[in-house]
């Protein structure tokens with residue numbers, strides 16, 4: 671089993687991802703797709719007159735401020751537009767795809783943060799109307815049932831809080847939790863960069879290999895959301911996944927190339 675996390679950044683070619691996924695699946699390889707939708711969410715938010723807002727936590731992590739209205743837009747894009755686009759593409763390519771969000775059947779569950787402490791300039795603020803959280807539990811029973819029935823799963827945030835609310839749970843860490851609970855062989859994280867770069871503006875500075883016990887050292891190069899991918903990689907490896915590849919989602923055969931070792935291989 672391979673878990674493929676498809677990023678939602680600008681430049682990711684979903685058609686190429688789907689046709690490559692179909693080719694890989696036709697070799698008999700089992701695969702689950704988990705996808706994001708950040709860029710499309712930004713576009714729709716702006717069109718609806720509610721421009722996206724990103725906040726930085728005191729630990730330096732950047733995340734989308736997800737109030738009730740943003741959560742609705744987020745759900746429309748992730749569980750609506752993008753999830754159904756991918757499912758339809760795969761169906762068109764002869765793959766019996768089934769799309770679900772983390773809410774459905776409690777596929778991805780975890781605690782909603784009671785509040786979020788953010789840093790703005792030299793001020794620390796507390797947000798209490800933020801619907802974000804962390805994926806702690808994966809409904810593996812439901813996933814196995816659907817796989818055994820012949821479906822190829824296409825999964826996406828939102829996740830479900832323990833109180834039964836939709837929450838914006840990080841897709842990279844959700845995919846990592848899924849890969850770990852399925853004891854997947856590999857987790858492929860496709861993004862709009864070639865992998866982890868020493869200099870984010872220079873593709874030639876790709877770091878090709880990272881041993882698991884050196885993730886912290888290499889994490890110094892990561893800024894913003896790349897930090898969450900490394901965190902996810904560490905969690906997946908800690909959960910028994912043997913390899914995580916962070917690779918370019920903008921190429922023609924992004925999954926195949928990642929499986930051939932193109933990108934940053936964390937092992």
Ligand code: ADP
Pocket residue numbers: 676677678679706707708860861862863865866867868869870891892893894895896897
């Ligand atoms: P996705 O939507 O694909 O999950 P994100 O936007 O969440 O992608 O994270 C990928 C982004 O991380 C890249 O677009 C890049 O701007 C940023 N980034 C920060 N530091 C690095 C780094 N050292 N190497 C590569 N990308 C980095």
